[in-house]
Amino acid sequence: MGIEGKPITVTKCGTCGGGKDDSSLCGLARSGLESDRLQRTHRSYDIGQNIYLEGDNCEGVYCLKAGLIAIRKTDVNGNSAVVRLVQPGEAFGHRSFLANERHAGTAEVLVKSKLCFIPRASLEHLLSQSPDVAIRFTRRVARDLREIEELYLLTTTQPVRKRLAHLLLSLKTRYSSNESEDDEVVIELPLSRQELAAAIGTRPETIARTIKKLEEDQLAFFKGRQVTIPSLDLLQEDFEAEA
Amino acid sequence: MGIEGKPITVTKCGTCGGGKDDSSLCGLARSGLESDRLQRTHRSYDIGQNIYLEGDNCEGVYCLKAGLIAIRKTDVNGNSAVVRLVQPGEAFGHRSFLANERHAGTAEVLVKSKLCFIPRASLEHLLSQSPDVAIRFTRRVARDLREIEELYLLTTTQPVRKRLAHLLLSLKTRYSSNESEDDEVVIELPLSRQELAAAIGTRPETIARTIKKLEEDQLAFFKGRQVTIPSLDLLQEDFEAEA
């Protein structure tokens, strides 16, 4: 499955980059006074490492600074599904922390990542002190819940083509480079074809074929990990199309 | 879709039946002193009514006393999926309340139901007063999140037959009547075939055929809504079987 990850650098976290919205752990925890008391360590992980495994005790909560993480769930027969992609600025591991349960999925590093880690004791302390931070955490999970309900609906009702289009559109924001005068966009995919397949609940072969169809329809062109989308509008339109 | 539901009886809630675990709202809110301050009203709803609709403002949180509720999400094209079945003792509507969002799904009454309702202001007050109740609510959503992740995995990786077996096994606890000396069980299904189909993300025709296969394999026998399972172990085994 992969190698158990280990921290490469351990330094004190000065200011955490991200915005102040509740997707970011730092946004969640930021609250003037408290943020000093919070123990935080920065860590780096390489591709293929696992930050934690399904079934592990939850030692704390993570916030992704850079890179890309997949949360994957596996059943007894070895079937698995990527339940969530964690993009920079987002927290992960907080579900288990809040539920007071073991981790329900494995956190896999898809792209060399930097993250900060807050040990559970420290965060527990913070939450007990500042109710408003606790409320923000609660909101975070409640929104996570809505998001996966949406993913569930998408996956059970839409064909692979639409799900792939949807994924591309969701990666666009963070991974698109040059957006020229028309709405052409070039995305540098942070995922392999295998990971693409896992992320939308299908097989690599099907991804290859679906890519070919998208190219035939001039909606997107794939060269390795570089995806050129001639018109975001057209792709969006295709995604939204009836039936 | 159905008729907007309206309360039939409105009385003060004395003691709420359920256990004290966190699945029950009353379990969640129960905390000696506070439970008196809590405004609660009992209501009854008939089959086909909707307790709230997707997009409605969240006016409060519900706890199901008796009956069965389905939470259904619908997309712009009218595709829908039942995201959760709410069984007696469980809370619903709390996600929207905690996220401070509009309802993300419609609550449909599948079986004549009794429930109690706590208006949001009253619950907000309670939560601000007693942090431990707030923590229990947070745990509740965090667990809901794990549960739907599990459903997502099940649905994306397992065929209809297994998903149906799984649903039967999960209904067993509450709806089985006589369990004889061997482990034969008779379940009185609280769902129609259509609802069965929606609950596991398939079509009524497929349900009919899957039922026939289960009967051929002597795993379960369906007469209307009455399901006879000769051996729970065999059904469980079939559900867990490789590939």
Next chain:
DNA sequence: ATAGAAAATTGATCTATGTCACGTAAAACC
């Protein structure tokens, strides 16, 4: 640079499930 391993693509099937159509049974309604 070269060899070996892993990933991606492609073609050829196979199959589960969706769709459509029709008949029957059950339930709702007057």
Next chain:
DNA sequence: GGTTTTACGTGACATAGATCAATTTTCTAT
């Protein structure tokens, strides 16, 4: 109680996607 819906079952068929096997391409590591 009879009529009109609505649900259910079943057959025939269509198809998206899985699976299997064979190449080819791309990475990795020496």
